[in-house]
Amino acid sequence: MNGFHSGEALLGDLATSQLTRLCQVAGLSEADTAAYTGVLIESLGASAGRPLALPPPSRTFLSDDHSPVEFSLAFLPGQAPDLRVLVEPGCSRGDDLAENGRAGLQAIHAMADRWGFSTDQLDRLEDLFFPHSPEGPLALWCALELRPGGVPGIKVYLNPSANGADRAAETVREALARLGHRQAFDSLPRSDGFPFFALDLGDWDAPRVKVYLKHPGLSPTEAGSLPRMSPAPGPERLEEFFRTAGDLPADDLTADEDAVRLTGRPALTCHSFTETATGLPSGYTLHVPVRDYVRHDGEARERAVAVLRSHDMDSAALDRALAAVSPRPLGDGVGLIAYLALVHERGRPQRVTVYVSSEAYRTRPPRETVPTRDRVRAGL
Numbered sequence: 001m002n003g004f005h006s007g008e009a010l011l012g013d014l015a016t017s018q019l020t021r022l023c024q025v026a027g028l029s030e031a032d033t034a035a036y037t038g039v040l041i042e043s044l045g046a047s048a049g050r051p052l053a054l055p056p057p058s059r060t061f062l063s064d065d066h067s068p069v070e071f072s073l074a075f076l077p078g079q080a081p082d083l084r085v086l087v088e089p090g091c092s093r094g095d096d097l098a099e100n101g102r103a104g105l106q107a108i109h110a111m112a113d114r115w116g117f118s119t120d121q122l123d124r125l126e127d128l129f130f131p132h133s134p135e136g137p138l139a140l141w142c143a144l145e146l147r148p149g150g151v152p153g154i155k156v157y158l159n160p161s162a163n164g165a166d167r168a169a170e171t172v173r174e175a176l177a178r179l180g181h182r183q184a185f186d187s188l189p190r191s192d193g194f195p196f197f198a199l200d201l202g203d204w205d206a207p208r209v210k211v212y213l214k215h216p217g218l219s220p221t222e223a224g225s226l227p228r229m230s231p232a233p234g235p236e237r238l239e240e241f242f243r244t245a246g247d248l249p250a251d252d253l254t255a256d257e258d259a260v261r262l263t264g265r266p267a268l269t270c271h272s273f274t275e276t277a278t279g280l281p282s283g284y285t286l287h288v289p290v291r292d293y294v295r296h297d298g299e300a301r302e303r304a305v306a307v308l309r310s311h312d313m314d315s316a317a318l319d320r321a322l323a324a325v326s327p328r329p330l331g332d333g334v335g336l337i338a339y340l341a342l343v344h345e346r347g348r349p350q351r352v353t354v355y356v357s358s359e360a361y362r363t364r365p366p367r368e369t370v371p372t373r374d375r376v377r378a379g380l
Contacts, residue, residue: 011057012041012048014360015069019085021324022071025317026083028146035150040085043107043142044068046092056361058091058100061137064291064335065362072355073321074343075313081321086143086157097134097162104140105130108156108201111142115151117202121209122156124178128171129158129197136161154201160194168194172211176273179209183279188271189226192216195268208272208283216266220248226269227284233344238286241342242267244306245288247299247370265292272345283345285353290340296366297322297330300337304354307340311352318354325356326363333363 016037023033041048047057047068056066063070068091073081089107090100105126112119130139136159145153160168160175172194173185179199191213198210215222223242224235243250248260272283294300301322305315326336339355 009052010048011050011052011068011360012044014052015040015044015048015358018069018071018325018358022073022083022321023146025081025320025324026073026146027080028083028148032146032148032150036085036144036146036152039144039152040069040087042110043087043089043144044091045089045103045107050092052360056091058088058094060088060091062086062088062141063338063357063359064364065357065359067358067360069358069360070338070355071321071325071358072353073318075308075311075317075352075354076349077312081314081317083146084143085146086141088138088141090139097136097139098130098132101130101134101139104142108140108142108154111154112201115154115202117154119201121179121199122201125158125175125199128175128178129160129162131163134159134162135164151203153204156199156201158197158199160197165193172197176209176211180276181209181273181279182276184209184211184273184276184281187228187279187281188213189228189269191269192266198270206274206282208274210270210272210283213269213271214266215269217261217263218242218267219261220246223267223286226286227281227344228271229281229284229344229346230278231346233284233350237350238342240310241307241340242286242288244310245290245303245340246293247303262288262293265289274346283343285341285343287339287341289338291335291338291364293370294334295368295370296332296334297336300334301330304337304340307342307352311350313352321354321356326359328363331366333359334366335359335364 060068068088070086072084075081090103093099093103138159141157143155160171176184193214196212200207220239220242224238268287270285271281274282290300308315341353343351
């Protein structure tokens with residue numbers, strides 16, 4: 001359990017105290033911090049008042065310990081990181097995905113009324129992602145990009161497997177077509193599934209439609225070959241990031257007939273679309289679930305620092321962020337740093353995103369070994 005709270009604390013108390021300290025790391029004003037902690041409480045609904053001594057309000061897929069909140073920091077050279085918070089607004093409805101989804105939609109429409117943005121794109125997809133008897137691990141998540149001024153950018157994450165995993169590809173293709181991206185599906189690389197479909201809502205310079213793909217057993221070379229955006233990022237930097245995040249040896253340290261791959265929790269890629277003319281994505285993100293490939297968070301922090309420094313970004317801000325979320329020694333658990341991601345978007349500088357778990361309910365103990373990083377024959 002997170003060291004910042006006692007058994008009498010409430011979920012909303014912990015989440016807002018973590019967010020308050022993170023807002024300081026991100027350089028947000030006191031007024032913005034107060035506004036955003038209020039938004040987080042509202043987004044958690046009745047779960048905000050739930051004692052942490054009770055089990056999580058739902059077995060949410062959002063985090064390993066079922067905390068319905070996750071934080072992320074997007075780093076760029078020479079500036080404080082941008083702060084986001086991901087929340088499952090329907091978590092108070094328990095494990096009933098239909099009720100969870102309805103509550104999530106209500107929360108998004110309330111935000112639209114509050115900040116004056118349109119939900120037309122989301123409304124167009126409601127029958128695809130919110131059937132009467134949904135399947136899969138989630139209904140709706142909402143990410144808030146916490147900007148100066150107290151009005152966040154809104155991102156909505158939906159479940160392509162809502163009508164069954166066997167229909168996920170069909171659902172993604174239809175959703176893209178309804179939003180005007182009729183050629184987009186055919187531009188996606190091969191994958192083993194579609195974990196998320198996401199939309200930017202509200203005030204964005206270039207609102208994105210994002211498709212997430214799952215890649216079990218991914219190798220560094222494959223990670224560098226998956227972008228379909230134009231212009232494509234150089235494969236060398238992608239491969240370097242992938243090796244650093246996964247602690248994989250360079251090609252010259254492997255036998256010719258072998259390749260080193262991540263064989264535990266799969267890496268993800270995100271392909272974002274902002275225009276419909278070419279059918280090609282304008283963005284590519286590579287996500288490595290670093291928590292599955294380290295013994296403890298001290299190692300995850302070392303990987304994150306190495307990535308940030310290689311991109312001339314401020315690793316000291318990461319240390320402040322980790323301390324803001326949890327006071328525990330990093331070697332005492334694994335999972336505080338959940339993912340490392342390298343983000344490319346057309347016309348914008350490259351950035352690194354570090355995903356940080358709230359750990360409201362449980363800290364996973366450290367491992368003695370990392371059995372999920374393996375050497376397998378190329379092509380298998």
